[in-house]
Amino acid sequence: MVPILSNKNSSLGNVLVIGGCGFLGHHIVKILHSSYNCTISVIDLHTSRNRLPESDGVKYFNGDITSIESILPIFLQTKPEIVIHTASPTLTGASRELYRLVNVEGTRCVIEACQKVSVTALIYTSSASIISDNVTDLINADEKWPIIPAKSQSEYYSETKAHFLIVRLTPITAQAEALVLTANRSASHPSLLTCSLRPAGIFGEGDVQLIPNMLKVYENNKTGFQLGDNCNLFDFTYVGNVAQAHCLAAVALKATSSLSTTPLSHEKVDGESFIITNDQPIYFWDFARAVWRAAGSEKSTQHVWEISKDLGMLIGGIMEWTMWCMGKVPSLTRRQVRYSCMTRYFDCSKAKRLLGYRPDVTLREGIERSVRWFEDQKTSKFSKNEKYG
Template sequence: MDKDGNLVNADERWPVVMGSEQPEYYTTTKAQGEAIVLESNRTTSHPNFLTTAIRPAGIFGEGDVQMLPSMLKASQQGQSKVQIGDNQNLFDFTYVENIAHAHLLATQALLATHRIAPTIPLDTERVDGEAFFITNDSPVYFWDFARMVWKEGGETQEVSKNWVLSKDFAMAIGMIMEWVYWAMGKGAPNLTRQRARYTCINRYYCIDKAKRRLGYEPMVSLEEGVRRGVKDIMSRQGLGDKKAQ
């Protein structure tokens, strides 16, 4: 990851950034949790206890309470008319069923390894003690994904009519809004410096390791996952087949 937070076709050989070098507390806690899991693999006291770590990227789908709901809310509030950055940054988003599929494949691999314990598989085949990136294997430009969600929710805004804000300008607005909301005791605004920065960075991964060792392939496409996820959320919002306004 570079100083701007970009991850370009990153694989499991990339270093895990934690502590003072990691500005996001949530990311640090995830890394710490993963370290505990992997360090528990084949310990001296429990040599037959096997673990692995799944690293999903950008989870969305049915039951989503964060990504899709916030995107649909932006559309419903008329905020989909604004784009931050030039939309040339690629992102990996992963449908939840594909992630569940990866967990099942990892479980099967661990059980197969357990049957031959204490023998350790070759490094090129090993699953226990290893981490695996899991994605839909379909990197997409950030705002293209958002518009895919908005269209499924009923958005008809033409891209040519969108307002495009530079990252620096959006960061400045975000900072002002953060201070205003803080002063008014309202918590966090919809636009923050972190969100402005996040929408302009590259975050996509190489999942070749998961393909080779787990036999992973996404079962559900990005488009179908969005369709299912948006349908579920609109149903939970009581919108049913209505279009987002």
């Protein structure tokens, strides 16, 4: 049994997208609007960005998920049957405290609100990184791989004004996922079905990390450097495919809720996590060069200066220490070196089998769409500056 329904022919009812004005969230809203029969509402801290036109019928609400008093009235007003929870601070701008507040305490509030208004399905955006210690290679990793405990996590940093604060953010995401999955068919609220999606390396239009950073390297004419030997396969996933996976999970949970019996363990969607990728592992620097080619680069790899991992770690350590003493941000860190040299790809067979997931947009097309979007944004900003002086 695979509980998959057709898109337009089956109603999802009232859908509430939390974080629906964010990078991933607004892509989910677009796909729901264009491909599914449902009424869409959005909660976000700031709803002035990434909005669909009012004529499209999407309702937007400013709300703080860390406060049940803030979001419960919105739940009561919109009466969602399905909640898709994507809200999370960006890694580059959040302290550990804010990340924990939003991802853990915020998720608690979301679950509480779901339970109070009898929501049918809750889909949570987790991360494939929760099974990574950011040191060990991941080779065709799947959902059976263990979640890495906090004591084994040493990565992801947030910038502060004077130094780098090493924070363990990935375990926080794992805690939030655990809250969501534990809420599935709980004794006190057995009608609430939940699942989590673990996307790997999201990129696309509206990206605030991966693509803009790679484009910055190109614009600064630094594409002649390469960390490592480029023999490490990596998973990058186009945001539209990740958004579609969330919609498919909503369809599957809605279908499960109408069953008179509980699915067998190998058929279950509720209470489960799903890795989401483009199903196209690529060598790390091949992806970067594809981005640069889409931006107009015509350089070959003949004159690329390859910096070994060991040398890169040495340089990164020196730069971190030097810039820390000066109260500045280093242009190269040991984290970046490790990340660029890791093998890190996953198996998304479970999502394909149980959700009917297939990545509709290839890596090449996703890269071209992404770079085109950023170029359009730059042109639009330039035109406005020209117009208003």
